[in-house]
Amino acid sequence: MMSPEAEKIQSYFKEGQALWKASSKLVRSRRFYELWESASNPEPFQISVDGISLFDQQIIPPGKAERCSAFTCWDDAEDSMILNLETADGLCEKYLLRFTDDGKPEILFHKNQTAVKEEDFWKYDAAQLIIGKYQASGGELNFSKFQKKDFRKLLDFLPESYPAEGRKAFRKLKLDELKTVFEKTLSDRASDELGSQMELPLFGTYSRVEKKQETEIVNRKESLPARTFWQVSRMLRLLSETDRLMIEFERNFELYFQDATVVSGAHPVYVLSLEAPEGAPIFFDDILDVRRRTDASKIGTFRVDFFDGVQILGRLTVETANKINTDLCEAVGTLIRGPSEFLKERLDSIRQELKPETALSKLHSGGIISGLTAVNFKFPENTEPAPDLNLSQKTAFDAAVMDENPLVLIQGPPGTGKTHVLRKIVRELHAQGKRIIITAPSHAAVDNICRGIGDLPYLRCGRHSESIAPDILPGHWIGERDNVKKMRQVEKEGKQVIYAGTHPALLKDLCIKFDFENIGPFDVIIFDEAGMSNMEEVILCAMFAKRAIMLGDYKQLPPFP
Structure with missing residues (x-):
């Protein structure tokens, strides 16, 4: 018996076949997928022990279905609907679900940007499992001198429950095919999978040895595709449900x-x-x-x-x-x-008002972070180190102060100078006359930033003065009316006032709300310690600004990805 979620996928193909003659171009487009998604509301689902099949094609056989979940999405690079499969032991697989030139359903196994037919699946699947087990046993990952008998011995590393058709496909491979499969599988594994030491990212790559001489950026990604409206709506619904459960727990x-x-x-x-x-x-x-x-x-x-x-x-x-x-x-x-409770109320209000045609204009950079629109990124050109910024810091600085970049993420472990770069960014943007908000998940983090911009006009948001450091409080706390009057005078002189506070403090602040409603969205919001922030707080705060800059360390809190 087919699961309800699998039936939804089946309906995608049936609807497409029914419309094929009228508009094959529409059926093959992202627009058609979004229409199906909005009508069907697909959810992630658990695959039954019987596996999953579509149009009489067995995608996951019964032997591989244990503790396996699935979800669908659209892949702009492949211009196709994708069925993603994930197992409890971390194995991830993708299938392209699309239409042939004559409008028939086509299901292809997706292997690292290359679609291969189902019969090729087993050799890569077996090689992936074997390499992991072989490495764990202490085996050297060099198969260039292996003979066919050596490869056959590797079958012992497959679990007893591994499907017979997989073993059979592996045995049928010739020696040169086996070497090719293992070499490709090895090249596809992340570098930190091949060694015992997790590596730190430098300029978008991972390097085992710290290089004294910094190099140019590699693996440049100049755009991120948009999520569908349904995916964003579902994410907001899940965040709201999380807050509801947290309220009960609290x-x-x-x-x-x-x-x-x-x-x-x-x-x-x-x-x-x-x-x-x-x-x-x-x-x-x-x-x-x-x-x-x-x-x-x-x-x-x-x-x-x-x-x-x-x-x-x-x-x-x-x-x-x-x-x-x-x-x-x-x-x-x-x-x-x-x-x-406050966050849930705000999220529910947004969800009720959110419409595909107006979502981005209402959410501003919150919509960008949510994935409502594709993000195009412009890399700085001809960046040179500055007297107080090394090359990687200067590259991050240059990217952050460019108006062309609606979203900038700056990642680095402790001691790499993120706070130093942040203060430099604030000073440059303020010199450009930008309206700025600075935020972090804790009062201590906000106060630490403020200490480095004490000569700039800023208001420290927060309802309770005891939450703010004594050296920051005088002259800056927004709870003192005289401080607000003083900063309004600064604005009359043509200078912009910076707002700084924790996420909840910003969301509840009446001065920020007044400026937002009467002047318009701020030019930029800067998040420090973004890796420790709650997603719903980030989205809601980002709604105040046109651009967002996020600094943090994704390994600051466990579990690490």
Whole structure:
């Protein structure tokens, strides 16, 4: 019996065949796929143990269907609908679903940008599995001197459950074919799969040895294709559902302090360290209301200063005169209303108003980040190192200050100078007269940026002054009316004022909302520590600006991709 999602794919072909004579060009286009997607609402699905077949062609045989999921998308490079298959052990496969010149369904296995027929699938599939197992056993990945008998011995590395047709296809290959298949499979594997050391990206590539002399950018990608409207709508729906679940979790979450360690401090503020329960819905700068379990009387408040998913470090401000250890034994904390409810309300409002023809104009750079439009990127030409910027930093700087680039991503591990580059970008854009917003997921990160632009006019957003560093607060906190008046005077003199704050602070700030509604979208929004940000917060904040610049390290928080 065919699954409902497989039936949707079948309907794609049937609708296409019915319209073929009237408009074959439309049927083969992305537009037809988007129409089918909007009408069918395809979802990712689990493949049954019986596998999956379309138009009597077995795509996944029963023996390979265990713990296998699938989803569809459109591939602009192939100009075709793609069926993506993923297994629990990380194996990914793609199939091109398209129409022949006479309008018949055509299903081709896709191998690294090259479509090959189904009968060629097994040799690459077997080689991929064998190489992984062979390498894990300590075998040397050099098959140039192998004879056919040596290749046949490699069949022992295939799991016992591997389909018989796969083994048969492997045995039928000639020696030169075997060497070609293994060489190609090896060349297709990422360099970090071939060695035990994960490598750091330099200029778009991965290098085992740090090069003293920097080279030109390689693997240049000058555009990213757009997602379909359905994909973006589904993503927003999933984010909204995630927030709904988080709201429930936050309401029921309790943090117990009986095993907490007092690191330092004295009455009334103590620095505590404690282990977090698994899945704790805690983030930087969260505030918990701390009370006694016995009578619910208030002990104080606990602010999270550091959380890596395992250990929590924060400050407990107590209201009682009891000994701190006595309080901790009975203390339990509950989250003071987090941003999830507010974020869900904003997302739901956007989803209700979102229409294909107006989506990009409403979302601005939030629509670009969501994938509503293709992104074209212009690489800086003839970049030279600057006195205080090396070549890679100068390349990132040049790309970020170019109006032609609607979205710029700057990635680098700690110590590569991301914050230094960010401050340089802010100064250059401000000198150009751009209206700028700076944001980060934590107050500490925002304050750190502000310290490097103290001579520029900026307002530090945030409802609570205690969340902002004492050296940043005077003269800049947006909660002081005199500070706002002073900055409005700066604007009358023809200079632009920079807004800086955490994501929730920006989304709730009335001054930003007023400027956005009366002047228009800001020129650029800059995200620091983007790898630690929530997707919905990024999209909502990016709606304030025409362009977005994002800096961060995608390995800052586990799990790493």
